[in-house]
Amino acid sequence: MPRLKTKKAVALPTKLPKIVAFANQKGGAGKSTGAVHAADWFAKQGYSTVLVDADGQQSSSEWMNELKLNYEVISNPEALFDELPKLAKSHDVVIVDGPGNASEVTKAVLIRSDLVLIPCRDSMIDLASTGKIVQFVRQAKEIRGGLPVAAIYLNAVKDNTILLREAREALQDGLLPLLSTSLPDRQCIKDAPGQASTVFRMKGESPRIVSDVYSQLLIEALKLFEAES
Ligand SMILES: Nc1ncnc2c1ncn2[C@@H]1O[C@H](COP(=O)(O)OP(=O)(O)O)[C@@H](O)[C@H]1O
Ligand SMILES: [Mg+2]
Numbered sequence: 001m002p003r004l005k006t007k008k009a010v011a012l013p014t015k016l017p018k019i020v021a022f023a024n025q026k027g028g029a030g031k032s033t034g035a036v037h038a039a040d041w042f043a044k045q046g047y048s049t050v051l052v053d054a055d056g057q058q059s060s061s062e063w064m065n066e067l068k069l070n071y072e073v074i075s076n077p078e079a080l081f082d083e084l085p086k087l088a089k090s091h092d093v094v095i096v097d098g099p100g101n102a103s104e105v106t107k108a109v110l111i112r113s114d115l116v117l118i119p120c121r122d123s124m125i126d127l128a129s130t131g132k133i134v135q136f137v138r139q140a141k142e143i144r145g146g147l148p149v150a151a152i153y154l155n156a157v158k159d160n161t162i163l164l165r166e167a168r169e170a171l172q173d174g175l176l177p178l179l180s181t182s183l184p185d186r187q188c189i190k191d192a193p194g195q196a197s198t199v200f201r202m203k204g205e206s207p208r209i210v211s212d213v214y215s216q217l218l219i220e221a222l223k224l225f226e227a228e229s
Contacts (some may be wrong), residue, residue, distance in 0.1 A: 017114035018088040020095050025132050027100030028117035030155035032060040035097035037214050040198045047092035060097040066196035073124040077108035084112040092140045102132040110140040116150035122157045127170035134175050149228045154182035181217040186210050
């Protein structure tokens with residue numbers, strides 16, 4: 001897909017997903033934070049990007065509005081089913097911020113997405129409760145013969161806590177891959193919406209480090225998509 005040349009652009013796989021969703025039936029996992037950061041990151045890479053806020057709570061659309069980035073609020077399953085492909089035609093990348101429940105909305109999003117990223121807090125309870133979303137993804141993959149490519153990533157990891165190896169064991173069946181990049185628990189990530197910002201736009205050492213981790217996470221996910229799709 002064509003993209004504007006920007007100074008910040010990094011080397012990305014040539015085959016990119018059109019619709020990227022952040023999903024997990026648990027609230028507070030990091031979907032909205034991940035979706036808004038992904039939208040800002042793709043926009044910074046020079047892609048025309050729109051975020052679809054599919055969560056009735058509309059936290060990401062308010063944040064997108066303050067960032068002056070494109071967004072739409074669509075939280076009805078039939079409208080999502082119909083509108084996501086249209087938005088994918090008129091933009092390079094569509095980011096979807098999913099709701100915090102296992103609903104028809106989540107199913108519509110999974111049926112239309114190319115890549116699904118599942119943020120998960122690094123507690124054993126949260127890891128053990130990924131079952132529902134994993135089941136939904138498996139069903140969507142069966143219906144569509146492979147897509148969406150999906151992966152779990154650990155979010156808000158406290159220093160020196162869970163190891164990736166332990167996390168993999170806690171993810172019961174291992175049906176979906178766990179990305180090797182995880183996001184740390186950092187105050188600058190919490191502060192971003194209140195400052196009408198993202199870590200990519202904030203000044204200081206911590207936002208700079210977290211920006212690099214976000215880039216690494218997204219590039220790892222895009223490479224997985226290229227390899228699996
Ligand atoms: N890596 C992180 N470090 C620190 N705080 C985080 C991190 N990820 C998310 N948060 C905070 O956790 C809360 C829930 O995140 P949010 O993205 O709204 O979750 P969801 O959309 O899944 O409900 C928010 O207050 C957010 O700022
Ligand atoms: Mg949310």
